[in-house]
Every structure is written in structure tokens, then in C-alpha cells.
Amino acid sequence: MKHWNHFWQTTRLLSNFTDGESKTGIAGEAQAFWESVLAELPKKATIVDIGSGNGGLSVFIRDYATAHKKDWTIHAVDLAEIAPETIEEVDAELAKKVATIEFHAQTNMNALPFADGSVDLVASQFGFEYGDTSSTLPEIKRVLKDKGRFVAMSHHKSSTIYKASKDGAELYDYTVNHTPVFLQTDMFLRIAEDVLKKDSVEKLQNSLLSRGPLQTVEWLLRHVGERYSDAHNRVWMNDIHGRINSVVQQAKDAEGARQAQEDLAVHYLGMQVHGQRLGDLANASWDAKAVKKVEKEAKKAKLDVAIEPFEREGELHAWTVKMEKAAG
Numbered sequence: 001m002k003h004w005n006h007f008w009q010t011t012r013l014l015s016n017f018t019d020g021e022s023k024t025g026i027a028g029e030a031q032a033f034w035e036s037v038l039a040e041l042p043k044k045a046t047i048v049d050i051g052s053g054n055g056g057l058s059v060f061i062r063d064y065a066t067a068h069k070k071d072w073t074i075h076a077v078d079l080a081e082i083a084p085e086t087i088e089e090v091d092a093e094l095a096k097k098v099a100t101i102e103f104h105a106q107t108n109m110n111a112l113p114f115a116d117g118s119v120d121l122v123a124s125q126f127g128f129e130y131g132d133t134s135s136t137l138p139e140i141k142r143v144l145k146d147k148g149r150f151v152a153m154s155h156h157k158s159s160t161i162y163k164a165s166k167d168g169a170e171l172y173d174y175t176v177n178h179t180p181v182f183l184q185t186d187m188f189l190r191i192a193e194d195v196l197k198k199d200s201v202e203k204l205q206n207s208l209l210s211r212g213p214l215q216t217v218e219w220l221l222r223h224v225g226e227r228y229s230d231a232h233n234r235v236w237m238n239d240i241h242g243r244i245n246s247v248v249q250q251a252k253d254a255e256g257a258r259q260a261q262e263d264l265a266v267h268y269l270g271m272q273v274h275g276q277r278l279g280d281l282a283n284a285s286w287d288a289k290a291v292k293k294v295e296k297e298a299k300k301a302k303l304d305v306a307i308e309p310f311e312r313e314g315e316l317h318a319w320t321v322k323m324e325k326a327a328g
């Protein structure tokens with residue numbers, strides 16, 4: 001969980017899938033999907049978002065409720081030490097919406113803090129598959145009202161996001177734990193601090209002592225780039241290049257070089273946890289066999305179930321999960 005704690009506490013993002021156009025991480029066909037689910041809910045309802053992170057899906061639901069004049073109570077549950085209050089630091093308008101959500105941090109989705117038969121909709125955007133599905137489904141059934149629904153979008157093992165995440169996890173692990181990129185960058189920064197105490201940046205750039213580790217770093221990054229040459233890995237390589245370049249650029253004077261050594265340690269941790277999160281995503285993704293298992297668990301928990309592949313922009317994106325608790 002440490003890697004998720006780190007992500008939610010440091011990024012000030014609502015969702016792990018936030019991109020430029022969508023702060024909630026829900027856009028295009030996914031938006032239409034969730035709107036069709038929400039359209040079926042009554043005017044007054046209780047909704048629980050499981051594996052919520054800082055509340056991407058919850059805020060999307062709040063926006064829908066506001067636009068359609070619904071009186072909905074929205075809860076968000078996550079096992080990590082989420083930090084939705086940090087949104088205030090970057091976006092006051094968004095923070096107002098976040099404040100309408102009741103967050104339950106460090107709460108396992110298989111032990112929901114809600115009464116039996118009290119929830120209209122349990123929802124999840126790429127969260128349910130990260131938990132233990134066999135103990136979570138009976139718990140979802142317990143909290144749902146009769147005819148209540150569980151709807152989720154879950155990672156698909158044939159999607160691009162799965163492939164990119166699996167490679168990304170390997171690439172970060174390889175770079176950080178199996179090459180001396182960080183050791184060599186650290187060595188350059190120590191030499192730079194020493195040289196810049198007495199000499200100029202020009203002297204540093206011309207010194208063989210400092211050029212050695214920098215050339216090694218360049219060679220290593222080229223080697224990693226060749227090893228992971230698929231187009232979807234470019235984003236990870238750009239991230240690594242950006243981190244290394246930013247600390248190298250800081251070595252303009254002795255104090256800058258000293259500070260850069262501390263910043264490099266932060267990047268080291270940042271890359272470790274990024275790789276772990278991508279590995280989690282890959283491990284959580286379902287193939288057809290995993291879907292069969294979840295369907296079996298749902299039937300065992302006495303939930304009607306339908307799991308379908310879901311395309312976004314003409315590409316396989318996820319599985320949609322729809323379950324319902326029978327009346328009576």
C-alpha cells in the first residue's frame with residue numbers, strides 16, 4: 001500500500017487516470033457508460049465508490065447529481081492513506097466538490113462501514129480488481145439494498161494500458177534496481193559539488209572526472225531505451241530522462257549540486273513506487289479465465305452478473321462489470 005499512499009499524498013490528483021482533459025479520469029465512451037448507469041438511480045440514493053483513490057469517480061458522480069438535481073450521498077472507500085484534502089492546494093473549485101464526498105481512508109473494500117441493505121449503488125473505476133474479489137462480493141451483497149447494483153470498470157489483459165503498465169513496471173525495476181544510473185548520477189553530483197566549490201561550471205563541464213559518470217548515464221539510458229523500444233514505453237523513458245536531466249541541470253553551483261543529490265534520492269523513491277503501481281495494475285488485470293472466476297464468485301454470493309469487454313476509441317479498454325442483488 002505504501003506506493004498508493006505515496007501517489008495519493010504527493011500528486012494532488014483525483015484519479016490515477018487523470019489526464020489533461022479529464023480530472024476525474026472518466027471521458028469519452030467511459031463517460032457515456034457511467035452516465036447510463038447513474039440515469040437509473042432514484043432521486044435520493046446512497047452510492048459507494050470502492051478503491052476510490054482521491055475520488056475521481058465520486059466527483060464525476062457528484063457532477064452528475066448536481067446537473068440532474070439528485071439528492072445523493074456519496075461515500076468513497078480506499079485501503080490507502082488517501083489525501084483528497086490536498087486537492088485544495090491546486091484547485092479550489094474541485095476541492096468544493098471533493099468536500100461533498102464522505103471519504104473512508106484505510107478501509108478495505110471487503111469490510112465496508114455501512115449497514116446491511118443500505119446502499120443503492122456500489123461503483124468502482126479500476127478499483128474492485130485490486131482487492132480480494134472473493135471476500136469483497138459477499139460484502140457488496142450485504143450492503144446493497146434489494147435490486148441494488150454493483151457496477152465497475154476493470155482492467156483488461158488485452159488492453160494497451162495493461163501492456164504499457166506491464167512493460168513500465170519492468171522498465172522502472174530494471175533501470176532503478178539493475179543498472180547503476182542512479183549511482184553514476186549521484187557520483188556526478190558529488191564531483192560537481194566539490195569542483196564548483198572552487199571552480200566555474202565551464203571547468204566542471206570540461207573536467208574528465210565529471211564527464212565520465214555523465215557519459216555512463218547517457219549510455220545506460222540509451223541501453224534501457226533500446227531494450228524497451230516499443231512506442232508505448234516512450235512515456236516512461238521520457239519520465240526517466242526528465243528526472244535525470246533536471247538534477248544534472250541543477251549543478252550550476254556547489255549548493256545547487258548538493259540540493260540535487262537530495263532531489264535525486266526523491267526521484268529514486270518516486271521511480272520505485274511508480275514501477276510498483278504499474279506492476280499492481282498489470283497484476284490486477286483480468287483475462288477471460290479471471291472473468292470466469294469472478295462470475296463464479298458472484299453467483300456464489302447470489303448476485304446476478306454480466307461482464308463484457310468494453311472498447312474506447314476503437315480499442316479494447318476494459319471489462320464492464322454489472323451485478324444486481326435479487327429482490328427479497
Ligand SMILES: C[S@@+](CC[C@H](N)C(=O)[O-])C[C@H]1O[C@@H](n2cnc3c(N)ncnc32)[C@H](O)[C@@H]1O
Binds near residue numbers: 056108
Ligand atoms: C488504480 S487505483 C484506482 C483509484 C481510483 N478509482 C481512480 O480512478 O484513480 C486502485 C486503488 O485501489 C485501492 N485498493 C487496493 N486494494 C484495496 C482494497 N482491498 N480495499 C480498498 N481499496 C483498495 C488502492 O489503494 C488504489 O487507490
